[in-house]
Amino acid sequence: MSIETPQNPAENLEVATKEISQQADSVWSREKGQAPGIPKHRKQALKSSRGRIAIVDGCRTPFVRAGAEFADMDVVDLASVPAAEVLARTGIDPQEIDLSIFGAVVPALYAPNLGREVVLRLQLPSRVTGFAVSLACASSNRAITSAAEAILTGQAEVVLAGGAESLSTVPITFSRNATQRFIEASKAKSMPQKAAVLSKLRPKDLMPVPPAIAEYTTGMTMGQACEKMARENEVSRRAQDEIALLSHQRAAAAAEEGRFSDQIVPTYCLPRYDKVVLEDTGVRGDSSLEALAKLKPVFDRSYGTLTAGNSSPLTDGGGAVLMMSEQKAKELGLTPLGYIRSYAYASLDPATQLLQGPAYAAPQALDRAGLKLSDMHLVEMHEAFAAQILSNLKAFASKKFAKNELGRSTPLGEVDFDRFNVNGGSVSIGHPFGATGARVTIQVLNELKRRDETFGLITVCAAGGTGFAMVVER
Numbered sequence: 434m435s436i437e438t439p440q441n442p443a444e445n446l447e448v449a450t451k452e453i454s455q456q457a458d459s460v461w462s463r464e465k466g467q468a469p470g471i472p473k474h475r476k477q478a479l480k481s482s483r484g485r486i487a488i489v490d491g492c493r494t495p496f497v498r499a500g501a502e503f504a505d506m507d508v509v510d511l512a513s514v515p516a517a518e519v520l521a522r523t524g525i526d527p528q529e530i531d532l533s534i535f536g537a538v539v540p541a542l543y544a545p546n547l548g549r550e551v552v553l554r555l556q557l558p559s560r561v562t563g564f565a566v567s568l569a570c571a572s573s574n575r576a577i578t579s580a581a582e583a584i585l586t587g588q589a590e591v592v593l594a595g596g597a598e599s600l601s602t603v604p605i606t607f608s609r610n611a612t613q614r615f616i617e618a619s620k621a622k623s624m625p626q627k628a629a630v631l632s633k634l635r636p637k638d639l640m641p642v643p644p645a646i647a648e649y650t651t652g653m654t655m656g657q658a659c660e661k662m663a664r665e666n667e668v669s670r671r672a673q674d675e676i677a678l679l680s681h682q683r684a685a686a687a688a689e690e691g692r693f694s695d696q697i698v699p700t701y702c703l704p705r706y707d708k709v710v711l712e713d714t715g716v717r718g719d720s721s722l723e724a725l726a727k728l729k730p731v732f733d734r735s736y737g738t739l740t741a742g743n744s745s746p747l748t749d750g751g752g753a754v755l756m757m758s759e760q761k762a763k764e765l766g767l768t769p770l771g772y773i774r775s776y777a778y779a780s781l782d783p784a785t786q787l788l789q790g791p792a793y794a795a796p797q798a799l800d801r802a803g804l805k806l807s808d809m810h811l812v813e814m815h816e817a818f819a820a821q822i823l824s825n826l827k828a829f830a831s832k833k834f835a836k837n838e839l840g841r842s843t844p845l846g847e848v849d850f851d852r853f854n855v856n857g858g859s860v861s862i863g864h865p866f867g868a869t870g871a872r873v874t875i876q877v878l879n880e881l882k883r884r885d886e887t888f889g890l891i892t893v894c895a896a897g898g899t900g901f902a903m904v905v906e907r
Contacts, residue, residue: 445722446679446850449672452823454847457830459667461786462837470840471779471796476803479581479775483590484759486581487769488905491595491875492518493752494700495710496863499600502710503749505703508537508867509544511751512597513554515871518698519755520555520593523767527555531589533563534579535753536572536596537867539603540565548576551593567867569896570817571778572596573752574870574903578776580756590761597751598865611638648896651784655817655896656732656739658787663738663820665786666827670738673819674725677743677860679850680816684857685718692856692883696875715746715863743819748863752871770878774888775801776903783898788821790900791892792828793838796845798902799890806846809904810886813877815869815893816858825892856880869893874905881907 452459462468479486492515497503503511512535520527535547544550548563568575573596580592606612614634621627647654653661663673687693693712702708720742730737731744762769777797779790791814799805806812806829816822826848828834835844856876859869870893877889886907893901 446675448669449675449823450850452667452669452672453826453830456667457827458833460824460827460831460834461662461665462831462834465837468838468840470838471793472840474797474800477775477801479585479773481585481587481758483761485772486584487757487759487762487772488874488878489755489757489762489767489769490519490523491752491754491770491871491878492522492696492698493868493872493875494750495697496713496715496748496750496865496872497710498714498863499747499749501714502702502708503599504601506599506749507541507602508547508597508599508751509541509550509554510703511599511749511868512547512551512595512753514700515698515751515753516551516593516595517555519753523755525591525755525765527557529591529765530557530561530593532580532583532592533557533561534566534576534592534594535563536566536568536576536870537598538567538569538572539598539600540567541602542604547597569899570815570864570866571870571893571895571899571901572867574893574901577754577756577870577874578903581773584756584758591755591757593753594756595751595753595871596867598867599749600747600865601749605641607642608638608640610634614638648783648787654732655787656744658783659818659820660733660737660739662786662788662824666824668738668820668823672823673738673743674722676816676819676822677725678720678722680854680858680861681717681720683855684713684716684861687856688712688716689718692880696879713862715748716857716861739818739820743860745817745859745864748865750863750865750868752868752875754871754874770882771905771907774904774906776901777801779900781898783896785898786824787896787898788817788894789824789828790894790898791825791902792834792900794900794902795829795890795892796839796841798904799845802904804888804904806848806890809888809890810852810884811855811877811880811889812848812853813873813889813891814854814858815873816854816860817864817894819860821894825894870901878905878907881905
């Protein structure tokens with residue numbers, strides 16, 4: 434029996450739906466023959482002699498605005514909280530665990546191997562190998578698929594995977610000249626020698642270099658690149674605000690109805706453990722289109738359409754899942770949340786459409802699953818920016834994009850908003866880079882269970898022009 438999710442009034446999506454359904458072909462694409470195309474893939478059975486890849490359970494911390502409640506917690510702290518909880522919930526013997534894989538975009542300088550640090554923090558058997566992965570906003574997706582590959586190839590049978598991000602504790606650097614002088618001073622053998630080296634420093638060298646979420650190859654921040662996408666894909670400010678409002682209203686409704694209660698771990702704040710966070714702190718259920726329309730652009734202050742209201746906020750948080758072979762789950766008496774049916778990664782030139790990767794990855798994942806977009810009961814798309822969501826949804830629906838960019842005769846299709854991000858997304862819930870992939874995976878699997886439905890499509894855009902897509906099934 435399916436459970437209906439309360440919907441927003443139709444007028445709240447009037448412009449967004451019109452731009453997707455009636456103006457899909459205004460999305461950016463190259464001329465026919467200029468793009469390499471995305472070949473069709475045969476259906477692939479993602480299973481080994483031990484069966485399918487099972488995601489047994491998963492959970493996450495609340496997602497909290499950077500610099501707030503989790504300001505004194507690093508990525509090891511934020512990854513370890515849900516990792517410990519998922520092991521406790523399943524009751525699995527730690528001796529059963531073979532591997533730990535965790536992703537982060539900005540690792541702790543003093544603990545760069547997050548996967549191994551989780552093993553040590555949780556006091557798992559010292560033989561358990563752990564490693565870290567980094568793939569921008571898809572880092573925990575990379576951790577999850579790396580776990581799947583380890584299980585498929587027989588290198589492991591039970592894997593702890595996930596990711597975390599602490600944007601409150603991002604290392605602040607100095608200029609290159611200052612760094613070189615500090616290194617020289619550390620090697621000096623006497624105080625006069627150290628003083629001589631440090632005397633070469635100038636006041637400007639001691640100014641901290643603020644971190645920037647910018648592309649190494651283009652120098653553009655994600656916000657700037659997405660402003661470019663909004664212009665080139667003809668995405669309006671009103672449509673972006675409609676998507677943002679949808680995200681906040683649905684996340685607020687999900688929280689109020691307790692749909693996140695099994696997904697979020699109450700998290701005590703360091704260093705004194707005197708405060709506990711129980712829910713995501715960025716959701717604004719009282720938001721409105723009128724309030725969103727009053728916000729000023731933040732990336733292009735003169736002509737831009739991206740605001741703090743229709744962009745995902747800088748966020749701290751962590752998430753973890755427990756994965757194993759289907760046969761192992763049966764042997765341990767565990768009922769999985771679901772299984773990985775297929776997945777795909779795709780990339781394009783970041784100077785063109787930085788966050789359009791899902792439009793290239795989703796067709797491949799669906800091909801490999803032997804399914805169509807219309808077969809998906811839920812679509813969970815990471816919301817870096819509302820403009821990115823609209824750009825990708827237009828590409829899904831565009832015949833021109835399918836022909837010119839994918840080399841296909843028909844588009845993927847229009848996404849039904851009744852099945853899209855039904856419990857809100859990153860614009861409202863937040864976006865700790867290394868943990869978002871775990872969140873969307875946990876969120877869609879729990880909602881499929883709640884609705885007693887089968888298939889879900891997950892997509893995540895990432896820096897470097899990378900896109901990820903995965904089909905899960907119950």
